[in-house]
Amino acid sequence: MTSRQFTIRxxxxxxxxxxxxxxxxxxxxxxAFGTRRDWRRVLDTIGGRYRCVxxxxxxxxxxxxxxxxxxxxxxxxxxRVVDAVGxxxxxxxxxSATGRPGYHR
Numbered sequence: 001m002t003s004r005q006f007t008i009r010x011x012x013x014x015x016x017x018x019x020x021x022x023x024x025x026x027x028x029x030x031x032a033f034g035t036r037r038d039w040r041r042v043l044d045t046i047g048g049r050y051r052c053v054x055x056x057x058x059x060x061x062x063x064x065x066x067x068x069x070x071x072x073x074x075x076x077x078x079x080r081v082v083d084a085v086g087x088x089x090x091x092x093x094x095x096s097a098t099g100r101p102g103y104h105r
Contacts (some may be wrong), residue, residue, distance in 0.1 A: 010077040012071070016062035017055040017081055018027045020048040025087045028054045029078060035061030054079050 003020040010030055020043055028039045036054035043052050056063035058077065066073070 006084070008067075008080055009085045010058065010063075010080050011069070011073060012066040013058040013077070013079055015055050015058070015063045015081065017053065017084065019085065020052045020054075023050045025053060025085060026029070027082060027085070030054075030057055030060065033060070037061065051087075053081065053085050059097055075083065 002022065003018060006017050007014050009015075016036065019066065026046075028036070028042070030036065030038060035056050039052070039054045043054070046052065055077075057074065058069050059065035077096060
């Protein structure tokens with residue numbers, strides 16, 4: 001399974017992302033204290049059929065912490081990841097209530 005790691009700029013933060021597999025695109029949003037690595041089992045199961053994109057939110061995993069951020073920043077960061085992937089059509093999955101940007105995009 002092909003995998004690519006990349007970093008994008010999210011305002012004042014750098015967001016670490018993984019892009020794995022081929023096929024229709026799925027974006028995974030972490031829970032409150034989760035990281036992109038929390039999705040490994042899921043990716044092992046479905047990564048052969050889908051292109052799976054995961055990322056660490058600000059201050060989590062290998063992403064940097066911005067001095068301040070808000071719910072609106074979470075939304076913008078998720079949109080930046082979607083834009084960086086460069087696909088017109090995608091589906092999303094969230095880890096918990098704090099995977100909330102998925103409801104708004």
